[in-house]
Amino acid sequence: MQGVLITGGDTAMPGTALLVAVAPVGKGRLVDASSVLPALAAVPPGALTGTATATVVELADPFDPQTVLTRIRSAAAAPGPLSIYLAGQLHLDRKQRLPHLALARSSPSTLRYTGLPWHWLATELTARRPGTTTVFVDLVADQDAWRWAADEGLGLGPAVRMYGRVAPPAPRRRRGADDTGPVYLRACAAIWRSGARPDPDALHARAVAECGSEGALLLDGGRTPAGPGAGAAPAAGAVGAEAVPDPHPAILAAARAGRHSEAAAAAAAWEQQELRSHGPGSAQAVHWLEVRADLARLAGEPALSCDLWMTVAENRLSRAQAEDDPDVEGAVDRAHHQWEQIRDPAAALALAPRLVALRRRVPGRQRGALAVLQRRLETLHTDRPA
Template identity: 30%
Template sequence: MQINGAVQQRGHVLLVAGDTAGRRRTIQIEPSANLAALSLIPVPVLLGSDLPTDTTYLDGVRDQNALLVKLRRAAATRGPLLVYLSGRLTVDRRSHQLYLALSGTTPSTARYTALPWEWLGIELRQRPAGLTTVLLDLAADKGAWPLLQDYGSLPAPSSIEVYGTVAPPGFPGPDSSHVSAYTRAWIEQLRSNPQRPTSSRLHAMAVSAAALPPGTLVVPAAPELTAVPGLEQEQNARPLSTVQRVASGDTAFISELRERSAQQPATREAPPRAPAPDRPAVRPDDHQYPAHASSVPLPRAEPVRPAHPAPKQAAVQTPIPVQHPGPDAHSNPVPQQQDPRPYVYALAREGRFTDATLLAQAWETHTLQTLGIDSPHATQWIEIRADLAKQAGNYVLATQLWISAGRTRLAHQSPDAHEVLTTAQSAHYCWTQITDTSKARECGPELVALLRALPSLDRRHLSVAQQRMEHLHNTPTRR
């Protein structure tokens, strides 16, 4: 936020904790813990301004009108404003409008006990551009999530900056610290940077460092997070997950990213040859790769500087692409990149599934930044991660990743394409291996929807999936 000290006199920080987001005894977001963690950050650091600042801390508020009064008071400040919202997004059954649930809000009372999302825009839209930042750490319930997928984002006036994440319903929440991954990552970045970065850069670093659930809606979308100057110097940042960016299964979301990606510069610089590992890895047998991942060669297009470094946890030296300055970068022949997949699967064969997954995530990020959202190679890395999850016995994650890869392929390929059909078959197989009734029930509808979209697939897949879904719905969940 740009500060004009000759005009603005005071700043304002408004911290709001809505209702706890949870499902079946699983807490996804605990807003009170998030606000408590943020309150430990000095206000000038949090706001990014040395102006005198008023702070409003609202935890456990139940009255939408009382919250509206506080919001109006904050919006009336002449200086910079930061609004932080944490909690559960829900939807009104009658109007089908989004609401931030407050303490005590139920689906039937959202209209009278929750904060309408449009009120936020109405109160803030008259503020001068560049002075207002809205920070979100939310989880959507099962009623709000389809609406968010239709939107592809959260509606907000163009005069305000909105950053944050919205987790899909049903995923596990924070660890023992009770602070959400995104908020904790934001705080850690504030503490680790002596000079406060811009909010957009903080957001990019927080998203890259946070372990977000698959399918999380990131606001703003991916292109605004890539190629942040100097971001590669952040040694603790973890690579962005493709699932966080492109694998939510929303075709409209993919189209929007494609249009934004087209506005990015098309020039790419060639990296030098990455060093081979000290210990040569034996290429795995073909059956160790996903069914069609090995049939397409890795991209030879050359990358821009990676936005995030490879994770430190991956102990083996790997051909992660990096850029070294040199005046003759374009005059020398471009060397052939080494295929990183043997190293990924070599780690998996040793039982080092975490390291293998981190390496695959790093290549996901590199491929997205190098070749863009439409590249089939980016989808291949989702499939490789799905295969790693299957080998590790994590059939829930494997199913989710295979479904995401199938949806992404279906958005760009024919429904009868071999890769699309093989991906759907892999998703179905992994789903049949899930023994947890509730988890299988949650993944089932998305799988059935994918199978229905493939008329040339053996119809027995759809029939078996529908029969199992019927059985799961008739099976009581263990408590």
């Protein structure tokens, strides 16, 4: 991993550009992501941000997700315009089927712990003032992630304009730096080095024309991908599209359309915004926990839904809401119901202690609920392999 800081001048509020190139080492590498950094670093800093002066930070082949998150968080805290240029690989983790950027130590079996979850990026950027954040991506996705991106979209929340392309992996016999490099971002760099300073829409159009788009998914200004090789028309109803003041209808529409990861990422981003604005345990933040819990139910993830509903109940109790408060009882009842749907004994056993503790505090209005829980728990212990 390498970090480089370049300043483009002295100003009270310069723009900030974050150049991130991430890919696994070894046979899991589908793209030579870091090969684009010299081309981008040769561009005048102000061109990268559209400002008179700029600060540029590079991050090449990092291996720790928390390190990347810290850099993103620091860049997102800057008051001026922020531009992020991201080259790398997109994969789905095996358990939750959520998109991650693969880092240097990532592998298919460790992606959940060694990759950067896409919703982390969305969460950090959602609190920024709309119109101040632009993200350019040049990603190669494995087959699963590429199909996911085509079906569900790749948004970063309502405040972010996102441009770029997501390409499927090249056939193994054709892989090499010339075939799999970040050709879209290289085209952007070449346009800037020619002296041109187009706005982001024009830059995207020129870069696509110069690098070719056949077989790729195109992103145009924050919308979901337009489809393989198609023009970058906006996708109707996308959570990641233009800002929607009342976000719930768009999020629910995405979930009902089967774009569960997109809906979950958007809800998590709104939750983080409320956490920053109103603090942990606030009614606003707890509301978005409830939204995420119900989205997990719709996505067929009862363990996650149970965990989130328990967190809702714990937050309400910590705010001194009564144990017979309908909202508290409802959260515990929903957690219990989702726990009953978990088919993985290990996952059910892992969540059981918290649920038992909550049921003892909040017995609810259905008589015998604690006894029902304990009976299933005994069955799980009895059936557990030695």
